Amino acid sequence: MINRRQWFYRVGLIASAAAQSGSASLAAAEGVAKTERKPLDLSEYEPKSMLHVRESHVERARFAVIDFHTHISFSAKSAKGVELAPERRYLGTPQELLAVMDRKNIRAMVNLTGGYEQGLADAVGRYDLAFPGRFYTFTEPSYSRFTEPDYPKLEAQAIEQAHRSGARGLKILKTLGLYLRENITSGTLVKIDDPRFDPMWDTCGELHIPVAIHVSDPVAFFTPTDRFNERYEELNNHPDWSFYGGDFPSNTELLEARNRVIAGHPKTQFVVLHVGNYSENLENVSMNLDRFPNMSVDIAARIGELGRQPRTAAKFFDKYQDRILFATDATPHGDEFPQQVFNDKLYEIYYRFLETDDEYFDYAPAKIPPQGRWRIYGINLPEPILRKVYYENAARHLRIAT
Ligand SMILES: [Zn+2]
Numbered sequence: 001m002i003n004r005r006q007w008f009y010r011v012g013l014i015a016s017a018a019a020q021s022g023s024a025s026l027a028a029a030e031g032v033a034k035t036e037r038k039p040l041d042l043s044e045y046e047p048k049s050m051l052h053v054r055e056s057h058v059e060r061a062r063f064a065v066i067d068f069h070t071h072i073s074f075s076a077k078s079a080k081g082v083e084l085a086p087e088r089r090y091l092g093t094p095q096e097l098l099a100v101m102d103r104k105n106i107r108a109m110v111n112l113t114g115g116y117e118q119g120l121a122d123a124v125g126r127y128d129l130a131f132p133g134r135f136y137t138f139t140e141p142s143y144s145r146f147t148e149p150d151y152p153k154l155e156a157q158a159i160e161q162a163h164r165s166g167a168r169g170l171k172i173l174k175t176l177g178l179y180l181r182e183n184i185t186s187g188t189l190v191k192i193d194d195p196r197f198d199p200m201w202d203t204c205g206e207l208h209i210p211v212a213i214h215v216s217d218p219v220a221f222f223t224p225t226d227r228f229n230e231r232y233e234e235l236n237n238h239p240d241w242s243f244y245g246g247d248f249p250s251n252t253e254l255l256e257a258r259n260r261v262i263a264g265h266p267k268t269q270f271v272v273l274h275v276g277n278y279s280e281n282l283e284n285v286s287m288n289l290d291r292f293p294n295m296s297v298d299i300a301a302r303i304g305e306l307g308r309q310p311r312t313a314a315k316f317f318d319k320y321q322d323r324i325l326f327a328t329d330a331t332p333h334g335d336e337f338p339q340q341v342f343n344d345k346l347y348e349i350y351y352r353f354l355e356t357d358d359e360y361f362d363y364a365p366a367k368i369p370p371q372g373r374w375r376i377y378g379i380n381l382p383e384p385i386l387r388k389v390y391y392e393n394a395a396r397h398l399r400i401a402t
Pocket of ligand 1: 069071328
């Protein structure tokens with residue numbers, strides 16, 4: 001018996017020797033030490049590109065920006081993926097955020113995870129009211145009350161109250177569809193199009209506030225974490241991000257349930273986050289945008305996908321230029337997601353992607369590409385489209401002056 005290393009060694013030697021000289025014997029090849037194949041752990045592989053290509057540094061956006069998708073505050077209490085408390089924990093002070101915003105030409109940030117009840121009022125007070133025009137806070141459903149019999153009515157009233165407290169929209173985390181269960185954290189999964197949420201969607205339409213909805217996740221998270229998975233390293237580092245197996249619905253089922261919600265509430269505006277939660281398939285996202293006039297998308301945490309299909313992405317931006325919102329998913333001081341830590345570098349990469357035709361650059365400021373081992377290409381958007389994507393489309397949803 002030979003061990004694995006010896007086997008690699010021999011196979012490598014034979015192949016290499018055969019390539020060099022058809023008549024070379026194994027004995028002769030054994031003297032050529034540099035043909036030895038050395039095992040290398042995937043996590044240690046950091047290839048440096050030898051390409052000579054232009055590197056633009058876009059320090060400031062060409063036009064004023066609204067970042068439609070950030071997380072400045074989070075729930076103080078959650079269990080099994082469900083947020084259970086109105087109280088907020090804050091990840092960045094207004095002062096430290098404003099310093100980056102001013103350097104990067106960011107007029108305003110939308111804090112999607114503003115919570116509800118007292119937590120929401122507190123977040124609005126600290127940011128929106130203290131710095132008018134710079135921060136907009138969204139509310140979230142109070143799932144902790146989900147088992148109460150009149151939840152549908154209570155939740156609709158909670159949205160009205162949140163609106164009076166200053167909420168500018170409703171945020172739905174992927175909790176709905178993947179974590180919320182009949183008994184909140186146990187029982188069967190609650191469907192995205194469960195009719196108990198109908199009054200909530202309708203109330204948002206009546207109040208003219210958008211629903212920023214995240215359902216599902218990258219499609220690779222619904223396939224086995226194996227050698228064929230293009231996000232293998234990411235899933236291997238975060239096994240709990242995988243929704244393959246168990247009682248999880250498929251990605252398709254989740255998107256179809258979401259589509260039924262959008263179709264069933266045509267007077268409500270839905271901003272479907274992360275490029276409609278299917279940036280790997282812009283044809284599918286386009287089809288849905290064509291079907292649903294009340295649907296828009298943001299680009300948060302998906303330039304890694306858009307930028308590896310730059311020609312398709314550029315056409316997508318051209319066709320849907322009135323329905324695509326600039327967004328990053330930025331989180332101050334978060335270190336779990338290197339592609340979305342709120343800092344200057346994060347914005348410079350987004351601006352480079354949107355404003356230049358640079359080739360083959362990193363989509364995240366990380367040693368190893370966090371979402372998959374590829375690089376991206378800029379799409380050099382024309383100025384009128386850039387203005388819409390950076391600012392005007394979000395301003396319309398937030399009902400602020402363009
Ligand atoms: Zn987010």
